[in-house]
Amino acid sequence: MNCKLALVLFPAVLFAACGNEPASPTGTHTHADGTVHKDDHAEPDGHAHTDRIALGEVKVGDHTIRVFQVVAKIEAGKEGDFDLDFAAGKPLPGTVRGWIGIESAVGSMKVKFAKETESRMHGHPEVPKAIPEGSKLWIEIETPSGTSKGSVAFRS
DSSP states (O other): OOHHHHHHHHHHHHHHHTOSOOOOTTSEEEOTTSEEEESSSOOTTSOOOOEEEEEEEEEETTEEEEEEEOSSOOOTTSBOOEEEEOOTTSOOOSEEEEEEEOTTOTTOOOEEOEEEETTEEEEOOBOOSSOOTTOEEEEEEEETTEEEEEEEOOOO
16 A cells, blocks of 8 residues: 555544544543543653543532543552543642542552643552442642542442
8 A cells, every 4th residue: 555545544544433523622522421532642741541431520629620530440459540620721729639448548548640731630549459348539639728628439
């Protein structure tokens, strides 16, 4: 096959594989099952974030956060992979921590979420080797006026 022809056909095949959803201003589109697909297929940090599972919204302090599970399955003793999407145009909070487990964080390790874009933070909380009953992804925001936390159920 001619190389020029391959370069023309390859993007068309990629577009057809994702359906006819138009590209959104956020660089994502949502499928019927709730998964979110990145239109550009790459993150600035080189981290592959192609499919995200929407877990819902949680209000933590003054922030409403849309939470996404980036990996399909949470497994005991491994790392989770989560995106936190904040309102566009508002500054991200300075310190955001997260953990998998119970509200008190007993048996869990808190990790700091890092800024990924102007409205997204990303983190890899470790999953306890024995996941306690009723475990969730807990999100804690630290501000000069105090600490607030909230949670959302993850998919295992």
